[in-house]
Amino acid sequence: MQRLEKLSDRSQSTTIITKTTAFPLKPALTGAGIAIAIALGALTFQHFSKTPVENFLTYQSSEHQFAMKYPERWEKQELQNPLIADVLVFTAPKKNSADAYQEQMIVRIEDLPRPMSLEEYNKWSIGQIKTTFTDVNIIEETAKTVANNSGYAVVFDAKEGEKSLKKMQAWTLINNKAYVLTYTAEKSDYPEYLKSAEGMVESFAVN
Structure with missing residues (x-):
């Protein structure tokens, strides 16, 4: 009975650890997406800023x-x-x-x-x-x-x-x-x- 309780405790502990390590990944991915979007936006701006506008x-x-x-x-x-x-x-x-x-x-x-x-x-x-x-x-x-x-x-x-x-x-x-x-x-x-x-x-x- 004590062995089962210990296994149960380990299972719960593992689940908790898995959940806590999963959450920080989302902000990291979001940050990477923002960085890519900013970089692409900068390149696009540079491209169009070089296009001559004729009056x-x-x-x-x-x-x-x-x-x-x-x-x-x-x-x-x-x-x-x-x-x-x-x-x-x-x-x-x-x-x-x-x-x-x-x-x-x-x-x-x-x-x-x-x-x-x-x-x-x-x-x-x-x-x-x-x-x-x-x-x-x-x-x-x-x-x-x-x-x-x-x-x-x-x-x-x-x-x-x-x-x-x-x-x-x-x-x-x-x-x-x-x-x-x-x-x-x-x-x-x-x-x-x-x-x-x-x-x-x-x-x-x-x-």
Whole structure:
């Protein structure tokens, strides 16, 4: 009888010990979860804090009768060369002193030699891309609204000298003119200002 009582006492003692050692584990796990959540939150904040936020200004050309928005940190230059159809270039700021190529958005206005359908111009323009640049790789072709008008867009890789570039070119035809907008960046940097470039194209309007 005494042996059974002793065994019973040991069993109760073991149960009590098991319960008391189980409880401290919960705060420890909770603390670890909080620490992980804080660390993930810090990483997320660091990631988004490095994402550039662009404020846009409006450019208006009374000479060429168009308007568009552009990032305020980008430099704009109006071109007056009668030998080329480029009329305006926006240039992104350098990322650092080692930045060898600055992203650009060029606006070109071409007088068509004759009335052309959009489909005809698409074929002609893509042919020009393939003959003007080297190592051309057409990545995407799609219908696109430009200046509230039916248009077209092409994304392609190409070489200019030693530079491996990626370009997005969008255009539309209005009043026997082709309005062409071209975003150019080094292939590795292309995504950085893509959203800004798309916003510039979407804001383009012909008066």
